[in-house]
Amino acid sequence: SQQGEEDPQALSIQEGENATMNCSYKTSINNLQWYRQNSGRGLVHLILIRSNEREKHSGRLRVTLDTSKKSSSLLITASRAADTASYFCAATNQAGTALIFGKGTTLSVSS
Amino acid sequence: DAGVIQSPRHEVTEMGQEVTLRCKPISGHDYLFWYRQTMMRGLELLIYFNNNVPIDDSGMPEDRFSAKMPNASFSTLKIQPSEPRDSAVYFCASSLAAASSGYTFGSGTRLTVV
Numbered sequence: 646s647q648q649g650e651e652d653p654q655a656l657s658i659q660e661g662e663n664a665t666m667n668c669s670y671k672t673s674i675n676n677l678q679w680y681r682q683n684s685g686r687g688l689v690h691l692i693l694i695r696s697n698e699r700e701k702h703s704g705r706l707r708v709t710l711d712t713s714k715k716s717s718s719l720l721i722t723a724s725r726a727a728d729t730a731s732y733f734c735a736a737t738n739q740a741g742t743a744l745i746f747g748k749g750t751t752l753s754v755s756s
Numbered sequence: 757d758a759g760v761i762q763s764p765r766h767e768v769t770e771m772g773q774e775v776t777l778r779c780k781p782i783s784g785h786d787y788l789f790w791y792r793q794t795m796m797r798g799l800e801l802l803i804y805f806n807n808n809v810p811i812d813d814s815g816m817p818e819d820r821f822s823a824k825m826p827n828a829s830f831s832t833l834k835i836q837p838s839e840p841r842d843s844a845v846y847f848c849a850s851s852l853a854a855a856s857s858g859y860t861f862g863s864g865t866r867l868t869v870v
Binding site: 676743 | 760789791798799801804811812847849854855856857858859860861862863864
């Protein structure tokens with residue numbers, strides 16, 4: 646079963662707008678990671694946030710983590726057409742030994 | 757480093773045939789993971805290795821699936837015999853740590869069993 650579940654499943658926005666994707670997970674985690682997948686390609690690691698962190702930034706990406714609610718969000722600011730992709734959150738399994746991925750949010754950014 | 761290299765990129769085979777997928781992880785990464793991606797089930801963890809040793813194969817769907825890692829630079833995932841429901845994209849990923857650092861994924865092998 647998935648450890649992380651993203652919401653929404655699909656998101657369509659215009660260039661320049663911000664995109665927010667949410668992730669909920671079930672069990673305690675050591676860290677939570679976000680990945681991006683372009684169509685027909687492998688996943689690319691974007692950012693890792695540890696369980697003792699609440700917010701992390703990387704360029705136009707901002708990730709938050711609320712361990713009390715077992716949820717995380719990924720914000721992409723000033724989106725571009727090139728941001729069109731699927732975005733996945735991944736949390737550690739119960740043993741803390743591997744990542745379990747959600748089904749992803751498909752983001753479409755139109756110019 | 758060229759990243760995680762998977763071969764073949766595409767494989768079309770007939771039901772009942774043996775299929776072997778290959779992966780070369782990033783040099784120095786001690787962990788190697790095999791995932792399967794389908795529209796219905798998303799990304800599923802099949803098996804992972806630490807220092808060439810299989811640690812958890814609980815995600816392998818059936819005995820028809822097997823995986824090996826004979827050395828630090830090579831792993832295979834074998835399906836024998838293959839069935840149409842095995843059609844999916846199979847990804848290999850490697851990492852410095854089990855889950856405390858990011859994974860580097862290969863480009864995947866798209867398997868179609870007809």
